Amino acid sequence: MEITIERLAKRYGDRPALDPISARIGQGEFVAVVGPSGCGKSTLLMLLAGLLPAGEGRVLLDEVPVDGPPAGVSVVFQDYARSLFPWLTVRRNLALAAVAERPARAELEHRIDRALRSVGLPDTAARFPWQLSGGQQQRVAIARALVAEPRVLLMDEPFAAVDAQTRADLQDLVLRLREEYGVTIVLVTHDVDESVYLADRVLVLSPAPGRVLRDLVVDLPAPRGQLVTKALPRFAELRAEVFRLVMRPVDGAAP
Ligand code: ADP
Numbered sequence: 001m002e003i004t005i006e007r008l009a010k011r012y013g014d015r016p017a018l019d020p021i022s023a024r025i026g027q028g029e030f031v032a033v034v035g036p037s038g039c040g041k042s043t044l045l046m047l048l049a050g051l052l053p054a055g056e057g058r059v060l061l062d063e064v065p066v067d068g069p070p071a072g073v074s075v076v077f078q079d080y081a082r083s084l085f086p087w088l089t090v091r092r093n094l095a096l097a098a099v100a101e102r103p104a105r106a107e108l109e110h111r112i113d114r115a116l117r118s119v120g121l122p123d124t125a126a127r128f129p130w131q132l133s134g135g136q137q138q139r140v141a142i143a144r145a146l147v148a149e150p151r152v153l154l155m156d157e158p159f160a161a162v163d164a165q166t167r168a169d170l171q172d173l174v175l176r177l178r179e180e181y182g183v184t185i186v187l188v189t190h191d192v193d194e195s196v197y198l199a200d201r202v203l204v205l206s207p208a209p210g211r212v213l214r215d216l217v218v219d220l221p222a223p224r225g226q227l228v229t230k231a232l233p234r235f236a237e238l239r240a241e242v243f244r245l246v247m248r249p250v251d252g253a254a255p
Contacts, residue, residue: 001072001151001184002027003048007057010043016209017043020057023203023215030178030185032195034246035205035213041188044210045156048186049075061152071101074145078157080137084129090116090140091125097147108147115143118180119173135166139173146181153177155187159194168226171198175224192242196220197229202238204245213245 003025010018018040025031033041046052048059050069059066061073074097077083084093094112103111116122119139121132129137138158145153155174159167171194178185189195195202196218204214218238220229229235 001061002063003152003184003186004060004063005048005057006060008044008047008054008059009056010040010047010052011055018047018055019206019209019211021205021210021212022057023212025184025186025201028178028182028184029201030187030199031201031203032187032189032199033203033205034189034192034195034242035210036207036246037190039205039208040210041190041205042156044205045075045154045186045188048152049073049154051075072149072151074148074150074153076138076141076145076153076155076158078160080134080141080161081129083141084137084144086128086130088128089125090121090127090129090132093129093140094125094144094147097144101148111147111149112143115146116140118146118177119143133166135162135170138162138166138170142170142173142177146177150181150183152184152186155185157189158187159189160191167194172226174198192239192246193230196235196238196242197224197226202242204242214242216242 005021005023007020007022009020033044035041047054050066061070091112094115095108098108116125119142121136121139129140159170187198199218202216202218203212206213220234
């Protein structure tokens with residue numbers, strides 16, 4: 001799905017959270033949104049997901065305006081512990097993703113098994129979330145997003161609550177899923193390295209209220225790999241560029 005963002009803005013009360021933003025995200029593209037804390041990244045994602053009404057402007061998915069949670073869009077949040085129901089098995093947690101659509105039972109089972117295989121957890125369907133590690137729970141949350149067969153995947157700091165090794169594994173998992181499902185991805189992160197490593201483009205937002213400071217094309221070769229990609233001189237250049245835009249200078253700190 002193509003996402004068109006037209007002069008989209010949002011205020012909370014009389015405080016502006018997002019200044020007008022315009023951007024176009026192509027079918028199958030992977031765009032990361034970075035910016036300082038409080039600049040409106042999560043607000044932007046909630047607007048894209050139709051979970052918040054826009055103040056001004058609009059979002060279109062394949063040219064259809066968003067005016068509520070649209071079919072074909074899944075969201076993965078940071079806090080997997082709160083997004084999975086602890087009293088339901090993994091299978092039943094995943095089945096919830098298709099409640100609105102009500103696929104036939106065999107179709108639902110097929111989608112659940114495929115999603116669990118895709119995230120590397122084929123044998124966990126009968127277990128409860130609390131029997132899994134944090135990284136595994138976030139994989140289940142991602143699998144649940146896949147069960148709805150999304151054409152757009154919106155992710156809000158999805159790797160922020162796990163350790164560094166798990167984070168790298170989950171990043172590579174998302175790159176694989178993008179290939180496997182051909183889905184358009186928008187990822188909100190405050191991690192500059194992560195944005196450059198994963199995305200085709202990085203939208204850098206200004207301090208609050210956010211506006212687009214830079215729409216940077218990440219011209220790094222595919223397939224990406226943690227060691228190979230991050231060792232490229234171009235990776236270092238791009239991350240330095242994003243850092244420069246995101247960071248405010250601190251007195252006495254080296255540039
Ligand atoms: P980010 O994700 O970049 O950290 P947010 O989108 O969460 O930024 O928040 C942007 C600004 O809007 C912040 O100042 C935040 O405090 C404020 N804000 C976020 N959600 C609400 C809300 N529901 N009500 C009032 N203010 C909010």
